[in-house]
Amino acid sequence: MSSWLIYSIGFLAQILFSSRLLVQWLTSEKQKQVASPSLFWFLSLIASFLLFIYGYLRNDFAIMFGQSLTYFIYIRNLQLQNQWQRLPKLIRLFLFFVPILIVVFYYNNNVIDVKLLFKNEAIPLWLLGLGIVSQIVFTLRFVYQWIYSEKHKKSSLPLGFWLLSLIGSVLILTYAIFRRDPVLFLGHIFGMVVYVRNLVLLNKSI
Secondary structure, eight states: OOHHHHHHHHHHHHHHHHHHHHHHHHHHHHHTSOOOOHHHHHHHHHHHHHHHHHHHHTTOHHHHHHHHHHHHHHHHHHHHTTOGGGSOHHHHHHHHHHHHHHHHHHEETTEEOHHHHHSOTTSOHHHHHHHHHHHHHHHHHHHHHHHHHHHHTSOOOOHHHHHHHHHHHHHHHHHHHHHTOHHHHHHHHHHHHHHHHHHHHHHHHO
């Protein structure tokens, strides 16, 4: 597949990720408090799928790993907001089983192509390690958000979510610079602005 098409998929994913942040930001500014709109989770779900495909096409395990960890958390938040049930059943089945289909596609003759993912000359082992750690930290924000939301029985974006978002974003930005990945770089530059703004709004509400 040509490089321009691969980057197009990546940039489309980041545009959707940025759009979800913009929606969340504008909703929060309007309500004068940190909000968790349903559209934020719908856009997250679609963008996560596309960025996983981008990571696969670039043989970038760190990207694939990060997206696979958060996919079902997006679905769970839609369930908590009673929005998931409103989708047609066929769409729900498709979205729910997409990760399984991706994993099947990810196999090469039923064997994971370890050489491509973990012995990629374009990604030294130390850089792959940085990418994986970055994605884990960035993903922990949604694990924290999930646990917090389950505890309070509603979809929320608490302080810890935004702190982990900022820390994870800085780490991924560092990874993107070394990896020379414009998709990750541009996506997280914009994200950092929104994370800081939400921290300011939360600080004002305390």
